[in-house]
Amino acid sequence: MDFETQKVAIIDDEPSTLLILESAVEALAEVVTCSTSGEALSFINQCLPDLIVLDISMPELSGFDVCRQLKASPVTAAIPIIFVTSHSDVENERNALALGAIDFISKPIDIELCRLRVKNHLMLQQQKHLLAHINAQLEAEKKQLSVTLRSIADGVISTDTQGQVTFINPVAQRLTGYPEHEALGKSIDVIMELRDATSNATMVNPAFYALKEKRTAAMAFNTVLVSRENQVFRVEDTASPIIDDQGNLLGAVIVFQDVSEAVEMAVKMTHITNHDQLTGLPNRVLLHDRIVQALSQRISPRSSIALLLIDIDNFKYLNDSLGHRVGDSIIKSIAHRLKAIVGSNATLARVGGDEFACLLTDIGSGFSADSIAMACLQAGREPIVINGKSHQLSLSIGISLYPQDAKNAEEMMRHADTAMYRSKAKGKDAFSFFSTDLQQAMHRRVELEIILRNAIENDTLVIFLQPKFDFASKSMMGAESLVRLYDDEGNIIGPDEFIPLAEETGLIHQLGHQVLRKSCALVAKCNGLGQELKVAVNVAAKQLSNPGFVKEVDQIIRNSGIKASSIELEVTESALMHDFEQTRDMLNALTALGLSIALDDFGTGYSSLAYLRQFPLNVLKIDRSFVIDMDQEQQAFDIVLAIVNLALSLELSIVAEGIENQAQFDALFELGCHAGQGYMLCRPIPEEQFLTDHVLLDNRIHLV
Incomplete structure (x- = not known):
């Protein structure tokens, strides 16, 4: 705040005194004057100066009367007043100070002394305004910080250097079950009961790591927060030390959020990503992973792994002519039948519109896949009744064996597909094993x-x-x-x-x-x-x-x-x-x-x-x-x-x-x-x- 922006009001009924005072002050601030004491209150209310210079002896109202009026008004009460007086007795000074005056200027007026007194009080007033402005900013920032911490969607808890809670926002109160008045002063590990989601073992709060190591620490993976009411929340958090500009450790702050819905959604999305929505069976992505896993975990060198690729014959014609609703019913019916045949020890997947795949692990020989294939063919021949109408279908199956004809998951899928087309070429309603001549035919096709x-x-x-x-x-x-x-x-x-x-x-x-x-x-x-x-x-x-x-x-x-x-x-x-x-x-x-x-x-x-x-x-x-x-x-x-x-x-x-x-x-x-x-x-x-x-x-x- 600059001096040029300050204003000094001079109230005196003597024109000569007004001139002297104005010449003494005009270099320091904007000067406004009033020569009638009866109008002083309205004058001051109108101009609201930073400092008032007031003569005591005036005919209509004395300076003391004017001072009483100014101090009685909440608008003008805080404006500092300097009295101008020709009296030097103690009684007048006592009365002036009692009314709230801050200084005196004696007559005859010493211009330099008058200027210094006014300058000092203007400087004090400037500092007062500056301090008030700074305090207002600090208070606004404090309120904003408080509102932010209490409005943030994450839970926030701060502690002292011993891990005792010094602040807890509403979200943290809701998740922990502790209101603010009960949480303050308690240890963070009491307020936040953290456990491993799988083993249920108690976990150390990361705030203690932050205090000990003086660095940011993240919560361990798969952590749950058990509230005071035994509600369980899947949470993620970060704890950081609170360090001032001099490097002193003041405490720790932990910010955490409830990710229960996100984790649940991730689980659902993972299932959707890996399963067919119509039948609930594993899809091509999950089947590939299981084939890779089966190949890497083959029980013995003598065992084989078989992949059956199963296609519904003429399904596109049925789907187009009868409608997708009937087609979906056929797919679900075939899926149910195949699942009942292959059992829980095999992986049955839907890998295409009308294609299924069955992964058989640890079979004794290539011939053991025959019985599954024949059972699947028989299941496909059974009529499917939809809306009272019977539909006769058949299946074509191709079989690939590891390690007999394939070296990896991709080859198994490719070879089973080739063998399946051989079954189609043979007239459908049949199964075929992959062979070298089939591979040559496929190369010729490409x-x-x-x-x-x-x-x-x-x-x-x-x-x-x-x-x-x-x-x-x-x-x-x-x-x-x-x-x-x-x-x-x-x-x-x-x-x-x-x-x-x-x-x-x-x-x-x-x-x-x-x-x-x-x-x-x-x-x-x-x-x-x-x-x-x-x-x-x-x-x-x-x-x-x-x-x-x-x-x-x-x-x-x-x-x-x-x-x-x-x-x-x-x-x-x-x-x-x-x-x-x-x-x-x-x-x-x-x-x-x-x-x-x-x-x-x-x-x-x-x-x-x-x-x-x-x-x-x-x-x-x-x-x-x-x-x-x-x-x-x-x-x-x-x-x-x-x-x-x-x-x-x-x-x-x-x-x-x-x-x-x-x-x-x-x-x-x-x-x-x-x-x-x-x-x-x-x-x-x-x-x-x-x-x-x-x-x-x-x-x-x-x-x-």
Whole structure:
């Protein structure tokens, strides 16, 4: 606080005295004056000076009267007063001091002495204000600290150097059960009863460590606080010594918090992280940990560890067609059955949507896993009744053994998965052990997938064409587009090998797009050579499940500049039955574009007459499995005859596949078949050869 901010009020009825006093004080502070004693009280209330210089002898009111009024008011009572007097008797001084005056200035006025007296009292007043300001700050900080300590969400307890409690905030009072008046002065280990959560052993309070070592100490892991009412709280804390600026130890402070809910939540989260929510079984993460643990703790070199990977056959179809609620019920039912079979000594886990895994430890030989696998298969065959409806299922199981075929947990999982796919390939409802030939097949699969992905990415898939010939004119009426894949050495990889892989990996959409585009481009080339050509392109079931398939086909045809009627899409019976209504709507939309639809492999699937009537089909293709035996077996001949009659009655064009000899050709012709294709007529050939042999030349078949 600066002198310039201070104010001195001078009250005197003599103008000359006012001038002298003002000249003496004006260098020290702001000066305000009043010459009428009757107005002195209101004047002082208005200006509120830091110091008052007051004349005793004034006609209206004496200085003593004015002083009494000022001291009687709470607003002005604290303002120091210096009396100006021409009297020097003791009685006046006694009266002035009794009224609260702090000093005297005698007349005649000595200006220098007056200035010194006023300066000293202004300095005292300044120090008084400064001290009051500091005290106010300290009090505010004290209150703020108290409010903070009492409002903080953590428990706070401070002690002296002997560990006796000197402060305890409300949270600490609640957790310990001790109110402040009972806790103060007691030992910290009495107020905070700490125990080990596992052993229940008493634990030393970390405040004693902080006092002894003069450094921060944390509470031991897994500590609980037992309150006065025997409530148990899981707590975490830190204790620190209280050391002043001179390095003296004054005590300790311990800050702790109730983490019971956090620990409980962590336990729940750990369970959720490691278990499947639907079945409550361990998940893939926990299974992996248990496999690793089992491998490291194998009981004897002669014992084996088995991992069974169990998959529900055709579950995706059931889940999609019946709904996820029914699918979840099936999963829980299978989980319950498997758990009952494997028992408590094995780990049963759910590792995927419809996949389970069973870890068997300390089995005597590889054959002991057989009984578990067979029991699981039998459990899978038992019908599952949901909402009064029975569902028949089956399982496919793959088995990997340690140390026979796997060296670590990752290999066991991978090998069991490979063996499980072998069971699927064998027809499902079976179990298979991993073997070297399976490993080689898996390596081949990986290599093939890389080749396929590269071919799709680099647009290097090629199409071969197999001509279709009209039986009446014995001339080519169109061709079927067949995709081929070349390996790195230029060898052809057959579609039977990579098409199932494309469907499994989801690459079938990109593959189908590329084949259709290349087929349309071929038609455009033929048109440019003056030859009309109709090309049939195979469509996979997964392509029909793509909502954007119709738009994709339309765009490809438009971009190629050909007529939509130049393209025929061949679909299989199984593709039609995947989602009846969706597939029917999609085929109607494709037909609306101008395409024709052929039903391929008729007779090998559902062979339902109902769907033949409801789908917009144009062509019925007789599967080669019937054609190849029709000249040798009467039953095969009768089936072909029935298919031909059915197609004719539905006004469908008939194309026979797999014609390999003259007898088959003649028989099909006599039955009324419209067209055919097969090795006897022409094998699938590369695009360049097709253009040369069947487009540039008027190629015809020469049969008797």
